[in-house]
Amino acid sequence: MSPDTPGLHHVTAIAGNPQANADFYVGTLGLRFVKKTVNHDDTGTYHFYFGDGEGAPGTNITFFPWTDQGREGRFGAGQTQTTAYGISSDSVDYWRDRLESQDIEFEEEERFDETVLRFSDPDGIELELVASDGEFDATPWEDGPVPTEHQLRGFYNVTLAVDDYGPTETILTDVLGYELEAEADGRRRYRSATGGPGSLVDLVETDAGRGQMGVGTVHHVAFVAESVDEQEEWREAFAAAGLSPSEVIDRKYFRSIYTREPGGVLVEMATTGPGFTEDEALEELGERLALPEWLEDERKEIEAQLPEFDGPNVDSSGD
Known part of the structure; x- marks a missing residue:
């Protein structure tokens, strides 16, 4: 018997140009740049985190910017198709105007009786803003380019694309504890047993073939594990499910564990702490290259091989 997860912890994707990536997520979407570090498994690659004012779990989209050519990804089965953030129902007009003012093409639709604005980031990663008056725990970023009342309010859901619902649905329901909540237009929506912010996962089927990891694709989706002890329970539950x-x-x-579910999506279970203030004060998040203590002795070499990056441009246009 596995524990219950409240929902999404973070989403990690592959970007191209680090400057364009940071400028978009901070200057356009108004997320806070909460951590500049490196991929622990590839220290020549940055790892950027963008989230709410505190970088709380359930708000962070993170990126590995791959700057070398020829590493473009291809969307397909076994990948996260879309990452959606919640916004207030009163913020739809603001976001229509903001996206238009920054020449971002978007589509608008009604889905499960909610307004959805759908668009892509500079690398083609699909994003959505979902107008909802449900509960959200995001902390506003007081110094951000988006007025606090219109800021992104944390994850609303992710959409996972698979070639067949069945195997992934089994992991969602029998292991992660999600329940089927709604179904329409070829989309199945599941909610975690505990509900609340970031508790939704949608499944869609695609005939695009298996996706290829690279720039413009999502690397993995992470769910919340409350503690390392709970992670051990998740490990046992995943193993028991084959x-x-x-x-x-x-x-x-x-702390993290990883597994690939049968539909091909790489899943992580990540603890809620210790958090981003472990090595930086709250008011200084994202201002320096943060390295874990086991890489600190290599700082000089790491900094020398990282690509040029000036920090995000906090553009207030569109307010």
């Missing part, structure tokens, strides 16, 4: 979970890995700001 999956191959990793050992617990120290990611400095949280």
